[in-house]
Amino acid sequence: MLNLKFIQDNPELVVEKLKRKNFDASEIVAQIIELYQQKNKLQGQADQAKAEMNKISKEIGMMFKDGKHEEANAAKERTSELKENIKQYDTDFAAIEDKVYQLQVQLPNMPSDLVPAGRGADDNEIVKTGGEKPALQAEALPHWELAAKYNLIDFELGVKLTGAGFPVYRGKGAQLQRALINFFLAEATKAGYEEIQPPLMVNEDSGFGTGQLPDKEGQMYHVTEDNLYLIPTAEVPVTNIYRDVILDSKDLPYKNTAYSACFRREAGSYGKDVRGLNRLHQFDKVEIVQIAHPDKSYETLDQMVAHVEGLVQKLGLPYRILRLCGGDMSFTSALTYDFEVYSAAQEKWLEVSSVSNFEAFQANRLKLRYREDGVKKPQIAHTLNGSALALPRIVAALLENNQTPEGIKIPEALVPFTGFEMIN
């Protein structure tokens, strides 16, 4: 959510910047400014009326105290009209405020100047490529066949237990999952992130705070009986730790990491692109979150990107880093880097991480602020997060890229966590 005052003070800038997200904001911005002025005028009138009312009420109180009952009753008569007016002002005010809000939430976050122009995935900028694509023999198998061959993942069993998109990991498959989680958490801890074990369900306020609600309601599993939502990412509970808080600037940045299962309904997305582990309703992910000072948030973003890069490097996966173009980035992001790893048997790049700076967009909703030494008014902080990493596609790439006639080789960095070097 963009700040109202900012929109009011910089209407052209907002419109101009949002063009890069292929969003025409001119109409909405104009309406917001118009309504904002009405709102302020109304507030002035309402406040004045209320001030008068408060004054009279106090006077009446004193009169009663002094035993001047007749005067007091006379004064009461003056209040009825004021009362009516105030009621009207309040109703109108609330209506305008609501309208402004409805418009305000339609505006996406402004992209950073680094964001390339573009419409879709093809326009993303490849900022870096690393690692070596493996040379597989001709009969290399896709990961879902490898998973079956070595009894690592049972997709059909998941269907029996729950439904499509809920695989069952077993044996070394399950152990590999656990090893990856521990490896990612260990790396994050080493990098100074405090580990969090968050609830896997959140309430409406939290869903709203990070922007899943009200718009993306359909993407989350909703437990209607208790009105709770299964989290689509640990970002939701972890970032909401900082909802409605005022931090001390000298404590910034706050760094948290969390492993969680993630639940996504992904309604309607079935087909050949979603085979195997490519897209699931439940998957595991380690997330990193930072709350940063606005002056430092891009530095922070670079650090987070470097952290994620370190992970894919240690796993020995061929990867590339994309800077998302205006048309492909999310509604809430100001700058996003996607990580893709190459899954050699599918011959496909798979997205395994998305690292974003939301600047003040989420923090505005969250009312997440910090106080600068000696400055009275709290300022809005910046929020960032990234996957570090999402497991399924990492597993897919590991299985496919590391397959040999003897079995699947575990990357060296992971062996201390798996306890085995080979799946065979």
Add this chain to the structure above:
RNA sequence: GGAGAGAUGGCAGAGUGGUCGAUUGCGGCGGUCUUGAAAACCGUUGUACCGAGAGGUACCGGGGGUUCGAAUCCCUCUCUCUCCGCCA
């Protein structure tokens, strides 16, 4: 699931219709004192919006109502806690 209690400022905790945005204590900040620190003492210490400013308005879990006037009374919703039951 049954019974009860409660929700007030960073925390603790007063306040049952009127100068209450809210007593007090703790914590925080500033100062006096001290070689330094502690103690003691003095002062200060919420957020949002409007306003050039003076200042004004709103907020005592959310919403609604009664009243000239509500933290205080009424209705309603939500949440939390305690005890019992069940259970990991």
